[in-house]
Amino acid sequence: MALQNPFHIVLVEPEIPPNTGNIARLCGATGTILHLVGKLGFSTDDRYLKRAGLDYWSEVDIRYWDNLEALTASFPGGRFIYTSKKADKSYVEFSFLPGDFIVFGKETKGLPEELIAANPDTAVRIPIIGKVRSLNLSTSAGIVLYEALRQTGALQGA
Numbered sequence: 499m500a501l502q503n504p505f506h507i508v509l510v511e512p513e514i515p516p517n518t519g520n521i522a523r524l525c526g527a528t529g530t531i532l533h534l535v536g537k538l539g540f541s542t543d544d545r546y547l548k549r550a551g552l553d554y555w556s557e558v559d560i561r562y563w564d565n566l567e568a569l570t571a572s573f574p575g576g577r578f579i580y581t582s583k584k585a586d587k588s589y590v591e592f593s594f595l596p597g598d599f600i601v602f603g604k605e606t607k608g609l610p611e612e613l614i615a616a617n618p619d620t621a622v623r624i625p626i627i628g629k630v631r632s633l634n635l636s637t638s639a640g641i642v643l644y645e646a647l648r649q650t651g652a653l654q655g656a
Contacts (some may be wrong), residue, residue: 503596505646506531507639508578511604513539520636526557528652530643535563537609539604566601566613572655581642582614583632585621592622594646605635 507530512518518534525532563569570578578599579592603609614621624633624641633641647653 502542504529504531505594505597505643506576506599507643508533508535508566508569508599508601510601510609511536511538512602512635513605514635515540517605517635521639522558522560523554524636524640524643525559526554528643528647531559531561532601533561533563533569535566535569546567561640569599576621578617579642580609580614580617580621581623581638582609582611582621583623583626584611585623586618587622588625589642589645594649596650596652598646600639600642600646602635602639608632611625612626 505528507521507525509518509521509532509541512521512534518538518540522532524530533633563572570576576597576599578594578601579594580601581589600607622642624638644653
């Protein structure tokens with residue numbers, strides 16, 4: 499599937515290789531661009547990272563950034579959606595647009611609270627009904643990305 503205006507998944511300082519590998523595979527399956535930001539908690543040559551992505555790495559457009567500021571400065575017209583369990587708005591209440599950048603924080607800390615507080619209109623959360631504290635990063639990326647794809651009609655006829 500080649501989207502005319504693809505979505506972007508942004509991982510800020512991801513720490514766990516299989517999560518990033520699974521998200522890379524998700525991006526390859528959906529025509530989504532993957533941005534890896536800041537210090538990674540692993541080498542991109544990591545065998546667990548490659549194993550999670552299987553043999554799909556050639557299908558993924560991966561871009562590397564020193565920090566989130568460099569990424570946002572390179573896409574001045576881009577709309578950045580920040581995910582956090584501390585956001586007020588659920589992802590299902592948010593209206594996604596083609597080309598949105600969906601930003602996820604590191605597995606152990608998430609995104610900085612001040613970033614969420616500074617962007618309340620573009621901060622979303624995935625509701626958790628039970629007593630579990632959080633969801634796996636790759637699960638979260640899949641949930642939000644597929645809702646964005648559904649809302650924008652990208653899944654029709656796929």
